Amino acid sequence: MTTHLAAIDDSRAERVPVIIGIGEVTERVQPEQIGREPLALVAEAIRIALQDSGAPPGAALADSIGALELVNQMGWRYEDLARSAADAAGLHAAHARQSPVGGNMPTKLLGDLAQRIAAGELVAGLVCGVEATASLANAGKLKQAPPWTPQPPAAQGVRRPDFFHPELLKYELFAPVDVYPFYDNALRAHWQQSYAEAQAESGQIGALMAQAAASNPYAWLPQARDAAEVATPSPANRMVGHPYTKWMVANPMVNQASAVVVTSLAHARRLGIPDSQVVFVWGGAGGAEPRDILGRVRFTEAPAMEAVLRRTLHVNSLDARDIDLLELYSCFPCVPKLARRVLGVPADRPLSVTGGLVFFGAPVNNYMGHAICAMVRALRSGQGRTGLLYGNGEYVTKHHALVLADRPAPELVSVRNLDLQDELDTMVRGVPAVETAYNGPSRIETYTVKYGRDGTPERGIVIGRTTGGKRHLARVTDAAALAALVSPSHEAVGLAGQARTREDGYTYWEQA
Numbered sequence: 312m313t314t315h316l317a318a319i320d321d322s323r324a325e326r327v328p329v330i331i332g333i334g335e336v337t338e339r340v341q342p343e344q345i346g347r348e349p350l351a352l353v354a355e356a357i358r359i360a361l362q363d364s365g366a367p368p369g370a371a372l373a374d375s376i377g378a379l380e381l382v383n384q385m386g387w388r389y390e391d392l393a394r395s396a397a398d399a400a401g402l403h404a405a406h407a408r409q410s411p412v413g414g415n416m417p418t419k420l421l422g423d424l425a426q427r428i429a430a431g432e433l434v435a436g437l438v439c440g441v442e443a444t445a446s447l448a449n450a451g452k453l454k455q456a457p458p459w460t461p462q463p464p465a466a467q468g469v470r471r472p473d474f475f476h477p478e479l480l481k482y483e484l485f486a487p488v489d490v491y492p493f494y495d496n497a498l499r500a501h502w503q504q505s506y507a508e509a510q511a512e513s514g515q516i517g518a519l520m521a522q523a524a525a526s527n528p529y530a531w532l533p534q535a536r537d538a539a540e541v542a543t544p545s546p547a548n549r550m551v552g553h554p555y556t557k558w559m560v561a562n563p564m565v566n567q568a569s570a571v572v573v574t575s576l577a578h579a580r581r582l583g584i585p586d587s588q589v590v591f592v593w594g595g596a597g598g599a600e601p602r603d604i605l606g607r608v609r610f611t612e613a614p615a616m617e618a619v620l621r622r623t624l625h626v627n628s629l630d631a632r633d634i635d636l637l638e639l640y641s642c643f644p645c646v647p648k649l650a651r652r653v654l655g656v657p658a659d660r661p662l663s664v665t666g667g668l669v670f671f672g673a674p675v676n677n678y679m680g681h682a683i684c685a686m687v688r689a690l691r692s693g694q695g696r697t698g699l700l701y702g703n704g705e706y707v708t709k710h711h712a713l714v715l716a717d718r719p720a721p722e723l724v725s726v727r728n729l730d731l732q733d734e735l736d737t738m739v740r741g742v743p744a745v746e747t748a749y750n751g752p753s754r755i756e757t758y759t760v761k762y763g764r765d766g767t768p769e770r771g772i773v774i775g776r777t778t779g780g781k782r783h784l785a786r787v788t789d790a791a792a793l794a795a796l797v798s799p800s801h802e803a804v805g806l807a808g809q810a811r812t813r814e815d816g817y818t819y820w821e822q823a
Contacts (some may be wrong), residue, residue, distance in 0.1 A: 319719060324577035327719050328592040328726055330424035331366070331579050332572035333684040334359030337529045337672075338443075340566060343536055346446040348459035349387050352568035353441035353793025356397035360437070360570035361400070366582040368798045370401075375435045375578065378427075379405040380420040382440030382677045383412045386447050388462045395460075396459030398438065405437065410676075411816050414640060415597060415711035419677035421571060422595035422713045427506040427577050429726040435574035440677030453728075468549050472705075474602040478784050482772055482817070484759075487561055488552045490604060490706045491643035492759035493774060495554055497610035498645055506554065508800065511657050513559055513644035514542030517669060519659075520641060521558075522665025527685060531565045531672030544766060552759035553797055555769070561642040561668035566725055567754070569680035571687070576719075590687045593720040594626040595713030598731035605745050605782060610757050615735050616710045620653045621702060622729060623712035628721045631655050634714075635695025638682040638702040641667040650701055664689045676704070683715070683733035743776070749818055753777060753785070753810040755803055760787075760796050771796045773820050775810055785810050785820035792822045 319327060328769055334356040338344040347435050366372040381393035389395060393407035410416045417438060424436035436767055450457045471485045484490055499509040518538040524530035540548065541558045548556045574582075579589060598615045601607055608614075624631060630652040639647040639662040647662045654663070665685040668678050679702035686698045701712040713728070753775035759773040769785030773796075787793055796803045807823045 315410045315657050319576060321577055324580065325575050326429045326431060327576040327676050328428040328573055328665070330571055330580055330590045330592060330687055330715070331578050331584050331588050332360040332364030332571050333687050334363055334570040335681060335684050335691065336533065336568040338450060338566040339531070340445055341450060343453065344446070345450050345453070345455065346443060346455050348457065349384055349441040349443045349568070349804055350389065350392060350395055350399060351461060352443060352566060352624070352739065353381070353396045353570070355757045356441070356568040356570040357396065357402070357439055358435065362430055362573050363580070363588070364572055365584050365588050368746050372435070373401050374404050375574070376402050376405045376437050376572070378436035379407040380424065380425060380436065380438045381407065381409045382416050382420065382438070382680055383410050384441055385412070385675050386442050386457060389460060390463055392589050392789060412710040413678060414642065414676055414678055415702040415704040415709040416676055417683060418515050418595060418700050418702045419597050419711040419728070421573060421592065421683060422711070424573050425592035425726050426728040428573065434578055437570060437572050438680065439568070439570040440680040441672065442563070442674035442677060443566035444675065445564045445566045448564050453571065467481070476605040476745060477601050478745060479605060482784050482786070484772060487642065488555065488744045489759060489761070491645055492552050492555065493604065493757045494645040494707055495609050495643065496804060497757035498648065499554070500802050501611035506652045510554060511538065512544040514538035514639070515658050516644060516647055516662060517541035517558055517667070519661045520663045520667030521670045522631060523661060524670035527666045527671060529567070529681065530666045530670060531562065532670045533637070534670070547755045548763065549643050549766045550762040552762065555643065558669055559644055561673035563673045563675055565672035565674050567672055567674040567677070569677060571680065571683050587691065590690050591716045591719050592726065593714035593716055594623065594729070595711060595731040596622040596720065596726045596731055597709070597711035598624060598735045600707060601739055602705065603710055606742055608739065608742055613707050614738050615731070616649060616703070616707070618712040618735060619696060619712050619730055620650060623699070623714065626727055626729060627714045629697070629714065634697055634699045636664050636698035637662050638664055638679070638686060638687060638698070638700045640679070640701055642673060643670070643709035646703050646707065651809060686715050689769065690703045690715060721730065733745065743780055746777055746781045748812040749777055749783040749810050750812055751810060752784065753808050755806045755808070756782065759802055768793050775820060783810060783816040783818055788819050789821045792820065795822050800813055
C-alpha cells in the first residue's frame with residue numbers, strides 16, 4: 312500500500328486521522344444453541360481490533376483511547392452497554408456512549424471521531440457495534456431465557472416508530488419489508504422499467520454482493536448465487552413483499568460484532584504501528600429525509616441521499632470516477648439502485664466489498680461497522696486506493712457517506728464530517744396532505760403486497776392519490792385488484808380505481 316507517509320511531517324501528522332485496527336466476530340450458532348451475549352461478542356471484537364493495530368503489548372494504546380462510540384444495539388437491553396464494553400476491553404479512560412438508531416451511524420461515528428482528531432480534540436477513539444439476534448431467535452423457539460446480563464425492566468415491550476403518521480400504524484406499515492416496496496415499485500415505474508427488467512437489476516446487484524460475501528470470512532451466508540437465483544421465486548427463495556424475494560431482503564438474524572480503532576498518524580508513529588496497518592480517513596457528510604414516509608414529497612427520489620453522496624465527493628475533491636471501491640447500503644434493492652444512479656455507476660459493477668445485508672448479514676444498525684472493516688482490508692491489500700462508504704438508516708431516511716483511502720486527504724488538516732440537515736430541511740416542499748377516510752376516484756402512487764409463507768399474495772396496501780392530489784392509504788383484498796398489483800406484464804403504478812371507506816374504518820381500493 313503506497314501511503315506517502317514520509318511526506319507528512321510530525322506536526323501535520325498530529326491532525327491526520329487514520330484507522331489502525333479492526334476486529335470482527337461472527338458466531339454461528341446451531342438451532343439448539345444460545346450463544347454468547349452481545350457484551351461478550353463486542354468485547355472480543357474490541358480486543359481483536361487492538362491486537363490488529365500491531366501496537367506493542369501494553370497499556371499505551373488502550374489508555375490513549377478517549378472515546379468509545381457504540382452503535383445502537385437493539386436486540387438485548389443493558390443499563391449501559393457502551394460503558395460495560397469499554398471496561399471489559401480495558402478501555403477505562405474512554406468516554407463511552409451508545410448512538411441513536413440508524414444504519415448510517417457507523418460511518419457517521421467514524422467521521423465524527425476523525426474530525427475530532429483532525430481538530431486536535433482527540434488522540435484516539437473506537438467505533439464498535441454488535442447484535443446477537445440469532446441467539447435471541449433460537450431462545451424464542453426453545454422457549455428459554457438467555458442466560459445473559461439481566462435486562463432493565465423498561466426494556467420489555469414491542470417498539471413501533473413514534474414518528475410515523477397514524478395512518479401507517481393503523482395499516483400496520485412499520486416493518487421495513489412493508490415500507491421499502493413503496494420505493495422499489497414507484498422507482499420501477501419512474502425509470503420506465505418492466506417488472507422483468509427491474510427484477511433483473513435487483514438480481515444482478517444481489518449476485519455481486521453474494522460473490523463478495525462468499526469471500527468474506529465473517530459473512531453469515533458465504534455462498535455465491537447467480538442473478539437468476541436471487542431474482543426468481545422458488546421454494547428456497549419465496550416472495551416476501553412485492554417485488555422482493557427472500558434473497559432481496561436484509562437478514563437481521565445474526566450474531567456479529569465489529570470494532571474499529573482510529574487515531575492520528577503521529578500517535579500511530581509513537582506507538583510503533585507499522586505503515587502497512589494505516590488507512591486514512593477522509594471527509595464525509597450526512598443528512599436525513601423527513602422521518603415520516605408520508606411526509607416525503609415523492610417515492611421516486613431521495614434528495615438527502617443525493618446531497619450526501621455529492622457533497623462527500625465534493626468535500627474530498629473527488630469525482631465518482633476516482634472511487635475504486637464501493638460499499639452502498641443494500642438492505643433492500645431500492646437503496647443501492649438509487650445510490651448507484653446518483654454516482655453514475657453501472658449495475659454490473661460490484662457495489663459492496665462486504666457482501667450486503669442479505670448475504671453478509673444485517674446486524675441491525677451495525678452493518679456499516681463491518682463494511683468499514685472490509686474496506687480497510689481491501690485497501691490494505693491493494694484492491695484499490697480509494698473507497699466510498701455509504702450507510703442508510705431507518706426507511707430510506709438517514710444517510711451518511713465517508714471516504715477511506717491509502718493516502719492522506721488532499722487538505723490534511725481539513726477532514727470534515729458535514730451535517731447537511733439545515734439545508735436539506737429547506738428542500739422539503741409540496742408534500743401532499745393525507746386523507747384519513749376517502750370515498751371516490753383514486754390513482755395508485757405506489758403500493759406493496761404482503762405474501763404468505765406459501766408464496767401467494769395475501770393482501771395489498773396502496774398509497775393512492777385523490778382527485779384533489781391528496782394521499783390516502785387503502786387495503787387491497789379484491790382478487791382482481793391483487794392480481795393487477797402483482798402482474799409481471801402490466802404496471803400497477805398509475806392504475807385508476809375506486810376507494811371506499813368501510814364500517815371497519817379502513818379504506819379499500821378496487822380497480823376501475
